[in-house]
Amino acid sequence: MGHAYATIAFEAARCDGCQDCMRACATAKCGSDDISRARLQVLPAVLPAGQPLDGGAPASFELAMCRQCGDPRCVAVCPAGALAKDVETGVITRNADTCVDCLLCTVGCAYAGIAPDPADGRVAKCDMCDGAPACVAACPTGALRHVTTARIYNEVGDWEDLFAPGLAGCQGCNSELVMRHALRRVGPDTVLATPPGCVPGMGSVGYNGLTGTKVPVFHPLLTNTAAMLAGVKRQYKRVGRDITAMAIAGDGGASDVGFQSLSGAAERGEEILFLVIDNEGYMNTGMQRSSCTPYGAWTSTTPVGRETKGKSQDAKNLPLLMVGHRCAYVATASTAFMQDFYDKLDKAIAASKHGFAYLHVYSPCTTGWRFPTERNIAVARTAVETNFVMLWEFTPQDGLHLTHPIESPRPVADYLKAMGRFRHLTDDQIGHIQAKVEENRAVIAQIAAGAAAR
Amino acid sequence: MTMAVREAGTAAATRPRHIVCEGNEAAALAVAMVRPDMLSVYPITPQSSLVEHLAKLCADGRMDAEIVDAEGEHSVLSVLQGAALAGGRTFTATCGPGLAFMFEPYWRTPGLRLPIVMALVTRDGITPQSVWGGHQDAMTVREAGWIQIYCETVQEVLDTTIMAFRIAEHRDVMLPVNVCLDGNYLSYGAARVTLPDQAGVDAFMGERNINWHAALDPLRPMAVDPLTGGSGGKGPAAFLRYRKGQCRSMQNALRVITEVHDEYAARFGRAFAPLVERYRMDDAEMALVTLGSMTGAAKDAVDEARAAGRRVGIVKIKTFSPFPVEALAQALAGVGAIGVVDRSVGFRWNCGPVFQELLGVLYRLGRPVPTASFIGGLAGADLTVEHFHAVIARTAALLGGDVPDGPIWVNEND
Numbered sequence: 040m041g042h043a044y045a046t047i048a049f050e051a052a053r054c055d056g057c058q059d060c061m062r063a064c065a066t067a068k069c070g071s072d073d074i075s076r077a078r079l080q081v082l083p084a085v086l087p088a089g090q091p092l093d094g095g096a097p098a099s100f101e102l103a104m105c106r107q108c109g110d111p112r113c114v115a116v117c118p119a120g121a122l123a124k125d126v127e128t129g130v131i132t133r134n135a136d137t138c139v140d141c142l143l144c145t146v147g148c149a150y151a152g153i154a155p156d157p158a159d160g161r162v163a164k165c166d167m168c169d170g171a172p173a174c175v176a177a178c179p180t181g182a183l184r185h186v187t188t189a190r191i192y193n194e195v196g197d198w199e200d201l202f203a204p205g206l207a208g209c210q211g212c213n214s215e216l217v218m219r220h221a222l223r224r225v226g227p228d229t230v231l232a233t234p235p236g237c238v239p240g241m242g243s244v245g246y247n248g249l250t251g252t253k254v255p256v257f258h259p260l261l262t263n264t265a266a267m268l269a270g271v272k273r274q275y276k277r278v279g280r281d282i283t284a285m286a287i288a289g290d291g292g293a294s295d296v297g298f299q300s301l302s303g304a305a306e307r308g309e310e311i312l313f314l315v316i317d318n319e320g321y322m323n324t325g326m327q328r329s330s331c332t333p334y335g336a337w338t339s340t341t342p343v344g345r346e347t348k349g350k351s352q353d354a355k356n357l358p359l360l361m362v363g364h365r366c367a368y369v370a371t372a373s374t375a376f377m378q379d380f381y382d383k384l385d386k387a388i389a390a391s392k393h394g395f396a397y398l399h400v401y402s403p404c405t406t407g408w409r410f411p412t413e414r415n416i417a418v419a420r421t422a423v424e425t426n427f428v429m430l431w432e433f434t435p436q437d438g439l440h441l442t443h444p445i446e447s448p449r450p451v452a453d454y455l456k457a458m459g460r461f462r463h464l465t466d467d468q469i470g471h472i473q474a475k476v477e478e479n480r481a482v483i484a485q486i487a488a489g490a491a492a493r
Numbered sequence: 494m495t496m497a498v499r500e501a502g503t504a505a506a507t508r509p510r511h512i513v514c515e516g517n518e519a520a521a522l523a524v525a526m527v528r529p530d531m532l533s534v535y536p537i538t539p540q541s542s543l544v545e546h547l548a549k550l551c552a553d554g555r556m557d558a559e560i561v562d563a564e565g566e567h568s569v570l571s572v573l574q575g576a577a578l579a580g581g582r583t584f585t586a587t588c589g590p591g592l593a594f595m596f597e598p599y600w601r602t603p604g605l606r607l608p609i610v611m612a613l614v615t616r617d618g619i620t621p622q623s624v625w626g627g628h629q630d631a632m633t634v635r636e637a638g639w640i641q642i643y644c645e646t647v648q649e650v651l652d653t654t655i656m657a658f659r660i661a662e663h664r665d666v667m668l669p670v671n672v673c674l675d676g677n678y679l680s681y682g683a684a685r686v687t688l689p690d691q692a693g694v695d696a697f698m699g700e701r702n703i704n705w706h707a708a709l710d711p712l713r714p715m716a717v718d719p720l721t722g723g724s725g726g727k728g729p730a731a732f733l734r735y736r737k738g739q740c741r742s743m744q745n746a747l748r749v750i751t752e753v754h755d756e757y758a759a760r761f762g763r764a765f766a767p768l769v770e771r772y773r774m775d776d777a778e779m780a781l782v783t784l785g786s787m788t789g790a791a792k793d794a795v796d797e798a799r800a801a802g803r804r805v806g807i808v809k810i811k812t813f814s815p816f817p818v819e820a821l822a823q824a825l826a827g828v829g830a831i832g833v834v835d836r837s838v839g840f841r842w843n844c845g846p847v848f849q850e851l852l853g854v855l856y857r858l859g860r861p862v863p864t865a866s867f868i869g870g871l872a873g874a875d876l877t878v879e880h881f882h883a884v885i886a887r888t889a890a891l892l893g894g895d896v897p898d899g900p901i902w903v904n905e906n907d
Contacts, residue, residue, distance in 0.1 A: 230579075230709045239720070247727045250716030255709040257578070257717035260597055263571035266563060270531060270575025270583075271709050273559050277530055277581070282711055300571065303564030 045129055045187045047079075047165070047172055049102040053182035056081060056100050063177035067168060075157050078165040079104035079174055102183075105152030105165040107131055116147035130167045138162065187378075198223040201253045206241040211405040211412025213374040213419070214316045215241060218287055220377070221314055222254070224384050229283045230271050231256040234264045234297065236289035238316065240323040243287075261292040265304035268311050276310070283312055283391060290317040291329035294357045305364040305395045312391035315357065318404035326407035330355040333427075334475065335468045337460040338407070348463050353475055358399040362433045362486070367394025370432035370442075373401045375419035379442055383432055390434070401428045409459025418457050425454040426480050427472075431487070438490020439483070451476050510688040516650045516679035519686055520586065520612045520672065521546035523654035525556040526694040530581030533561040533572040537591040538624045539676040540614040544586060566595035570609070574598060577607040578709040578717060582658065582701055584609070588676055589616030589630045596634065602669045603638030603739060605718065606706060608661030612654065613641070613671040614680045615785070617837070617872040625873025626676030628784065629837040631813075632846040638739060640670040640746050641814040643785045647684040649765055650674045652757065655694060659753045662703060665745040673813075675786040675836075677873050682786070689761045697760055743815045750812055766809070768817035771824050773799055774806035779830040779888050783809045784847055787834060787869075787876040794881030805885050816850055822857040830863050831855075832888030834881075834903070836870040844868075844900050863891035869903025876903065 064077035080103040107124075111131050114122045121138040124131050133153075140161055144153050156163040165172075175185045201222040208215040214237055222231065231254050233239045242251040244258050259267045264286045272284035293301055293315045304311060320338050321327040328338040334353045337343050341350040361369045368390030372380040383398060390396040403418040405411070410418055422428040423443060430443040451473045455461040464472075514522070520543055524532070532551070534544035550556040559576075563569045566587050573583040587595060592613065602609055617627025631641055640660065644650045650672065657670040674680060689697075704710070707717050722732040751767045758764035772788075773795055774780060783791045788809045798805050808824045810817070825831060835845020842849045848866035855862055867884050870876040880903050887901060 227714075228711045230711065245716045245719035247721050247731055248719065250719060252716060253714060255711055255714045255717070257709055258719070259571070260601065263567060263574075263598055266568035266571035267575035267578075269561065269568075270533070270572035270577075270581070271579045272575075273561065273572075274531060274576040274579035274581040277559055299564060300568045303568050306564070307562070 045167060045170070045185065046107045047104060047167075047175060048184045048186045049104070050182050050184070051084070051099050051101065053180045054081060054100045055180055055182075056083065057179065059177045059179060060174035060183055063173040064165075067173040068163070069156075069158065071158075073157075076163075077174075078163055080151070080154075103151035103154070105131060105148070106150050107165075107167065112147040112149065113144035113153055116143045118143065128167070128170070131164065132166065133162065133164060135161065195220060195223055199227070199253070201227060201229075202243065203251045203253065206243065206251050208237070208241045209404075209406045211415050212237075212402075213415050214238070214318065214402045217314075217316055217374060217380070217400050217402055218243070220381070221287065221384060222252075222285075224381070225283050225285055225312065225388060227254055228281065229254045229285050230268070232259045232264050232268050232284075232286045232288075233257075234259045234286070234288050234292045235261045235323075236292060236321070237318065237323040238287050238289065259286075262296045263300050264288050264292065264297055265309065265311060265313060266300040268313075269304050269307070269309040272310050281392075283388065284310065285312040285314065285391075287314050287316065289321070289323070290315055290319060290331035290357065291321045291327075294330045294355050302360075302364065305361060305366050305397065308367070308394045310391055310394060312387055312396045312398070314387075314398045314400065316400050316402045317357075318402050318407065319354070320404070320407055322404045322407040326404075331357060334472055335461060335464050337409075337463065343463045348465070348468065349460075356479070358397065359482075361397040361399075362439060364395070365435050366397050366433075367391070368396040368432070368434055369399075370397075371399045371401070371428065371430055373419050373423050373428055373430060374403070375416050375423060376430060376443060379430055383442070386432065407460070409462070410457055414457065418454075421449070421454045421457055425449045425451045426476050427451055427454050429480065429483050431483060438493060439486045440490055441483070441487055448476075448480075510690070511685060512688065513683055513685050514647065515542065515681050515683045516644075516647045516674045517543035517614065517681070518546045519647050519651035520654050520674065521550060522688065523651045524584045524610075525550045526689065526691060527582065527655055527658045527698055528695070529556075529558045529584045531559045531561065531573060531576035531583045533563050533569040533576075533583070533585050535563055535566050535569050535587070535591065537566070537588055539616060539626065539680040540586045540588045540591070540612070543612060543614060543680070566591040567598060570595050570598040570602065570611070573609050574602060574605060574607055575709070577609055577703055578605070578707065580704045580708065580710070582662075582703055584611065586612035586614060588614040589624075590619060592630045592634065596637075599634065599639070600637050604735070606667040606739070606742075607669060608658070608667055608703060609669040610654070610657045610661055611639075611669065611671055613673045614676050615673050615836075616676040621872075623872040626678060626680075627836050627871050627873070628673075628675075628846075629871075631671065631673050632837045632839075635814055635846070638668070638743070639814060640666075640668055640743070640750075640812070641673055642670065642750070642812050643673040643810065644675075644679060645786055645788045645809065645811075647679060647682060648686045648763070650679055651686050651688070652761070652763055652765065655689070655697070656753050656757050659698065660746065660750055662701070663745075663749045663753070664705075666742050666749050667706065668739070668742055668746060673785065678786040687763070693760060697757065746815055747812070747817060747820075766811055768810075768812045769820040769824050770807075770809040770811060772807035772809060774808065774824060776804055777806035777828055778804040779806075779832070779885075779892060780825055780828045781805065781807045781881070781884060781888065782831060782833040782847060782851060783807055784813065784834075785836065787836065790876055790878050791834070791881045791884075794878045794885060797878070798882070798885050803885065803889065805888070810847065813847075816853075818854055818857060821851070821854045825854065825858065825862070828862065830888050830891035832865050832867055832884050832891070834867040834869060834876070834884060836868075836876075838868055838871075838900075848900075863894065863896045865891055865897050866900040867903050868900045871904065874904040874907065880904070
């Protein structure tokens with residue numbers, strides 16, 4: 040698999056137009072202090088008529104720079120084959136020997152990311168400084184960030200997939216994605232518990248002597264996952280062996296009948312990595328309600344009828360309850376934000392070596408939530424963009440902070456209308472859910488503000 | 494475990510030590526001597542002092558074991574399942590409502606073939622609300638697949654607890670064991686006991702290899718307990734194979750329990766009847782069948798009755814699960830009347846559970862024997878010598894054909 044699909048991200052709201060980045064680039068690339076020679080240009084955002092873009096509010100800026108596109112137009116239009124995307128680094132490189140100076144690339148690029156160097160008239164572009172961009176280092180406000188579009192794609196392919204091919208998940212289910220990525224990252228020195236639910240339902244523990252997992256794996260009871268893992272981990276620790284004790288559990292087992300053992304293990308600080316895949320119900324057995332099922336949702340045990348329309352209670356905020364246990368690490372994640380998930384997974388693995396680490400991953404259920412299979416990631420993303428799901432992490436030292444704050448959340452109705460399970464909602468019910476989203480946002484924000492004030 | 498290791502300690506090397514302690518402490522001391530890896534505990538009356546002793550032994554450094562203070566009995570046993578699958582020697586104790594709460598993992602432990610040892614400090618069932626002794630808890634779970642061994646004295650609690658680990662971990666058994674000691678009467682009853690010496694116990698226990706059959710170990714990855722069964726394909730046959738092996742091992746346990754008791758007696762000089770004890774049964778025309786600590790009072794009563802010329806003896810059941818059908822049939826072969834004293838009730842047959850089980854043994858005898866069910870000692874009620882005199886008198890009436898049509902409630906007129 041290829042490596043390092045990196046780019047430089049620009050957050051206009053943080054940019055004050057100081058031009059330090061341009062000076063750093065010109066120095067690094069040309070040995071010059073002439074900022075017109077920099078391979079990035081930070082320019083005031085103006086309308087053609089010369090009016091400020093935002094009507095006189097504080098000045099804002101735009102970035103002209105190579106984005107190292109995945110499907111680069113500059114490469115496509117180059118008649119000489121002088122531009123190419125490096126399969127290892129992802130950087131778009133230019134071969135000066137073969138370049139015919141036609142400047143077609145400057146027309147092809149939508150970001151003004153490749154332009155003639157005023158010193159010699161030949162095109163020049165960002166080469167990402169071998170992975171340590173000088174501009175990012177020079178930026179005093181954090182407006183420029185060096186982001187690998189997905190570190191996961193750089194590294195994951197090199198790790199063994201510890202689930203066998205052919206797990207039998209529903210079409211379009213992304214829980215399998217979470218499982219495979221997570222176990223790859225955790226690695227082979229792992230004892231894996233998958234309590235009854237979708238995960239073993241796919242065949243992770245297996246049927247009749249065949250197994251879908253390459254690490255030691257077992258069915259705990261739905262009720263005792265954390266306790267069994269605690270016994271496994273403590274015994275290995277006693278004999279001086281380092282293993283990761285990991286659970287991949289569903290929300291039902293974790294939030295309902297297995298909550299006592301989860302709570303007990305968390306309180307005792309058992310060294311466990313407990314990953315919950317939250318599809319908001321008992322989906323494996325026919326979509327029954329769990330305490331993580333949201334208000335108003337249809338399930339097979341909260342049907343829509345004349346008297347009641349879906350679940351009549353709000354969901355239990357299980358990850359927030361785990362914060363209440365002061366676990367070594369608690370985080371929420373979403374299948375639509377895999378890099379965020381990966382960052383948290385690494386922290387959770389590290390935390391599980393000295394305490395209880397809890398990861399709560401929202402994973403839409405195409406079968407039970409009633410939406411087309413190809414919409415799974417879009418549904419997951421909309422949940423985050425409406426603040427229906429909030430991405431955050433917590434440690435006892437640093438408190439809680441949002442990892443993907445949504446400045447201007449979309450109305451929750453955008454999320455609800457994407458799924459059949461909410462099709463029946465009345466305006467009052469939608470209003471109730473919107474109010475609960477606001478309430479939850481306020482609670483999380485208050486906790487996060489408390490952490491920031493420390 | 495190799496014979497070489499076992500032979501390393503000899504009877505001559507044992508240095509007995511005598512102390513006075515209650516049954517709960519005796520069990521804890523026995524556990525310390527077998528050097529467990531993992532203890533998981535949750536306190537419940539009348540078991541609490543047992544786990545308190547375990548905690549103190551660990552805190553004082555007299556026992557090197559992990560001790561997990563779980564948040565309830567359900568997790569207590571679950572922790573031990575995980576530890577055993579990782580190769581640990583494990584122990585816990587519970588009773589009554591704790592056992593009921595533990596039932597889900599309890600029910601599963603024999604199927605996982607984990608040699609977990611658990612003291613069952615027997616307690617009567619609620620409700621009526623009660624915290625006192627009785628066998629209702631143990632009787633309720635007698636089809637769950639655990640080996641259940643009942644003790645009569647504090648000394649027997651200590652020695653049986655040590656032996657229980659050898660029985661559970663034997664390759665022909667690999668099943669969990671309940672050492673049953675009567676709540677209140679044995680848990681809190683203090684008596685002089687003789688401790689075996691540590692070197693002798695080490696030699697008796699031999700090398701440990703707990704999870705040779707099923708392991709959660711990254712060095713030999715396997716899926717533990719995949720789904721099986723169903724209406725067709727390989728599943729049902731696989732399920733049957735597991736179940737049949739479990740039943741076979743339960744029968745093997747009858748032999749292994751006897752062998753381990755013999756070996757223990759040879760090494761430490763204390764012999765207990767492993768399955769069934771015959772007390773003054775030579776020439777007996779009638780027998781009392783007893784279980785647990787009540788047997789002490791029963792023996793005193795029988796001694797007095799014998800002195801008065803009554804040909805009465807006792808058949809005490811030590812191993813209740815697996816049920817020692819053949820041993821009981823032999824022990825009862827010559828009698829003309831049987832009085833079975835239960836410390837719990839059987840709701841379905843309107844008799845005591847031991848009585849109900851014994852009816853199957855009568856079939857083996859090949860002749861009808863007049864038999865009566867006595868129920869007493871519920872919720873901590875004392876079963877005294879006087880009570881047993883009444884039991885003997887009523888059992889003697891069976892010889893004349895006076896067979897009751899329901900249970901006789903021993904403490905009813907206390």
